[in-house]
Amino acid sequence: MQKNSLRKWVMWVLLGTALLIILSLLSILNNVGYSNVKQIIRLQTSGPSILRIEHPTEGMERYLTKDQDNPQERLKSRMTREGWIYEQQEGNGYFFTKGNQQAIVTLRKWNHFYVIYSIKAGIVNLEG
Structure with a gap:
């Protein structure tokens, strides 16, 4: 028993x-979010170092990258490649200029492995 x-x-x-x-x-x-989980898997298994993910706010874009090999420098490099000039950092905001335009990219650590960049939609495509 x-x-x-x-x-x-x-x-x-x-x-x-x-x-x-x-x-x-x-x-x-x-x-x-299901589509973001698919992007996490894609980021882990493919070549791109930055992938676009869904943003809950209209008019904003979010990008996901791995939190390794200095994501701050990866952001600066990607923005420079697109013709933007790094100006300064204030808190988690990175300020860039291009001609008379200004872009502010916020960087947020999502968890131990990933960082999220947020930027106003239509400014620049960081994916790749």
């Missing part, structure tokens, strides 16, 4: 653990 109750207990513990894992994954998927 003891053996049977131990098996039931182990089965309930395993079932509870599996349920917690599934709920955690669903919560992450809900917070991140």
Whole structure:
């Protein structure tokens, strides 16, 4: 009889653990967004170092990059490649100019592995 109750207990513990894992994954998927999860996988498996992801605010764009090899310098390099001149940094905002235009790119650490750049839509395409 003891053996049977131990098996039931182990089965309930395993079932509870599996349920917690599934709920955690669903919560992450809900917070991140399905299309953004696809972009994370694409960033991990392909060549681009910066990928566009969905932005919840109309008129803004977000880009995802890995938090390795200095993402601040990657941003400056990409903006310079597009003809923008780095001016200064204030907090998490990076200020760039091009002619009489000004662009402000905010950099936010998303988690241990990724950084998100946010910029007004239509200014520059950082993807690539």
